[in-house]
Every structure is written in C-alpha cells, then in structure tokens.
Amino acid sequence: KYIHIINKADMAASKGLKILVGCKRVIDYAVKVRVKPDRSGVVTEGVKHSMNPFDEIAVEEAVRMKEKKLAGEAVAISVGPPQSQETLRTALAMGIDRAIHVEIPLAQLEKLQPIHVSKLLAKVCESEKPDLVILGKQAIDDDCNQTGQMLAALLDWPQATFASKIEPSQDSKQLRVTREVDGGLETIDVSVPAVVTSDLRLNEPRYATLPNIMKAKKKPLAKMSPDQLGVDLQPRQEVISVEDPPVRKAGAKVESVEDLVGKLREKGLVK
Amino acid sequence: MTSPPPQLRSQVIALYKNLLYMGRDYPKGYAYFRDRLKSVFLKNSGVKDPDQIKVLIGRGEFVIKELEALYMLRKYRALKHRYYEKDEATTSATTSSSDKKAPTKTQ
Numbered sequence: 001k002y003i004h005i006i007n008k009a010d011m012a013a014s015k016g017l018k019i020l021v022g023c024k025r026v027i028d029y030a031v032k033v034r035v036k037p038d039r040s041g042v043v044t045e046g047v048k049h050s051m052n053p054f055d056e057i058a059v060e061e062a063v064r065m066k067e068k069k070l071a072g073e074a075v076a077i078s079v080g081p082p083q084s085q086e087t088l089r090t091a092l093a094m095g096i097d098r099a100i101h102v103e104i105p106l107a108q109l110e111k112l113q114p115i116h117v118s119k120l121l122a123k124v125c126e127s128e129k130p131d132l133v134i135l136g137k138q139a140i141d142d143d144c145n146q147t148g149q150m151l152a153a154l155l156d157w158p159q160a161t162f163a164s165k166i167e168p169s170q171d172s173k174q175l176r177v178t179r180e181v182d183g184g185l186e187t188i189d190v191s192v193p194a195v196v197t198s199d200l201r202l203n204e205p206r207y208a209t210l211p212n213i214m215k216a217k218k219k220p221l222a223k224m225s226p227d228q229l230g231v232d233l234q235p236r237q238e239v240i241s242v243e244d245p246p247v248r249k250a251g252a253k254v255e256s257v258e259d260l261v262g263k264l265r266e267k268g269l270v271k
Numbered sequence: 272m273t274s275p276p277p278q279l280r281s282q283v284i285a286l287y288k289n290l291l292y293m294g295r296d297y298p299k300g301y302a303y304f305r306d307r308l309k310s311v312f313l314k315n316s317g318v319k320d321p322d323q324i325k326v327l328i329g330r331g332e333f334v335i336k337e338l339e340a341l342y343m344l345r346k347y348r349a350l351k352h353r354y355y356e357k358d359e360a361t362t363s364a365t366t367s368s369s370d371k372k373a374p375t376k377t378q
Contacts (some may be wrong), residue, residue: 030296207339210293
C-alpha cells in the first residue's frame, strides 16, 4: 500500500509537460516614467517595479496548464538583479512550483540585451530540459519582442509567438497554438519541445495575495550566475541617448465649418 | 457580553494585513488607501458580537475581490490602449466581452 502511494506521486510528477516560464522585473506599468537629466536612461531608483504584465500572463498560463493536468511541473526563471527574487516570489505565489534566479551584477545590468538573456535561458534549458518554454511576448520597458524568438533559434525549437490560446492538438501529440497576427488569428500545430510567447488575450492573471506570497517563501528558489552558465555578457549595443518623445502641440477648437476652412487656408493646406 | 473568540481577532488582523498589502497598487496611492483602511477598522473596533464581526469580515473579503477585479481591468485596459490599434480595440471589445471568463481566484 505504501509503495502504491509513492508510485502515484512519481506518476503525478512525470505525467504532463514540464514548463519553464520566463519573468522579467520591470518598472511597474502604472508608473510615469521619467528620463534622467543626463539622458543616459530612465530613473529607476526608488521607482515601483513589478513583473512584466506579459510575463504574468505566461505564468498564469503555466499554472492553468498544471490545473488542467496538461503540465506536471512549472518552473519560473528570472534574469536580473537581486530584487528579481521578489518577482520570482510573485510567480511562486501564483502557483509555480520552483524558481531559478540568474543574478546579474549591477554593473552589467543596464547593458543586458535579449541576446544575452536568450543565451542564458538556452543554457538553463540544456540542464532543465523543459517541454515548453513560455515567455511574455515583450517587456514593457524595452519593447524588444526578441527573447522568445532568439531562444527558439538557439535551441533549434519551433516557436509560436503572440499566443492567444494554447491547447493539445487533435492527436494530442503536439500543441495547437492560436496566434494573434495582423490579419486576425492564425492557428498552428507545434511539436514539443517548443517556445511560446504570450499575448494579452491568452488569459487573465490571478492576483498574488499576501497569504500566497507567504506560502511561496517555502518553495525552492535556486541561484545561478552567468559565469556558471558560461555565457558572455559583453554588450553589443551602446545607448547613445534617451529622450522624451516630442511634446504634442496644442490643438485649436473651431466654432464652425467656415472657421475650420479659414484655419486650413491660413496653414496653406487648402487653397 | 463576553469578548469575541481569539480566532476572530486573528482573522480580523489577517484581513487588515491582506487589505494593506493590496493597497500598494491602489490608483490613488498607498497613503490614501492606508488612511481610509485604518479609519474604517478603527470605527468598527468596538464591535463585540461574533456574528456581526463575521459579517464585517465578509464585507472586507468582498472588498478584496473588488480590488482584484479593479486592478485586473485597469491593467488590461492600459495594455490594450498602449499596444493595440484603436480600431482593433473596438472589434475585440465585442468578442472579448462575450468570452471573457471570470478570473480564477486563489485560495
């Protein structure tokens, strides 16, 4: 009877996909971003940070797949400064099983690019061997929309980006992903392992309440360094300057059609 | 009247802590939220009847649900406004409102 229970536990863990979810710590979406006076970047000191909203959607999808028994284990990973641990704790509070933190020293943080992150993630995938990697489609701070695609290329895995739905394919051997594209929706079947990036309408993420945050402190959180993973963080780009977008010129309200035509004539837009 | 059971007291304190934690994301600011939360709890601190306390705790938990919905809607709307075309937003407003499911709540 005892042996039965152990076998059941093994089955529960080995059944279903193993999912790796990427999370990034970014300036909170609701914060009014300010450019530094020296135009080298934006102000981050003392500014509220939180998990990238598209990554929250990715985490939520992994947790839902676990609840639906499509996935057996969900692991969250974050590449960033020591404070990224808080971001991982939020992921754990939402239902992720364990977390990995690839800590980046402060000096190299500002120069970190998607190329470096995707190389780090690829290295972790070599050891973790997930069946599915879910990332947010883009980060709201740099809006690169590159990490998922680069990761798939490095691993030579299929990619399904801008996913608005993930489900098993007809024969249950692949994943059927519905993608949001310019023309509408595209549905594709991808074999696993694969990389998927989440779009806004994939799901509605749950809020990580305080009791769940406290419970998450007991979940395992492993630390790694880029050196351990053997990835070179040499920057390939140099930020020349960061500036505010041009201020919108004030518009003028007109009282009548004659006024409008008159003003357009003044500006030389109408003869 | 006997004083309420100690479990209720710890429930009330836990409720206060949870609401305070959620106040960090409040649109009008943490200070605004915290001051109002404190005054409301202080106003009801004299209640001794266990049934009445349970009703008030239930009200507090309802506020938590309302805040979760507020935060989710605000974030969704902000992201939709920033990342998607205006005419796309109007067409998806009709489809997404019809298949929008109730968010799953954590325990």
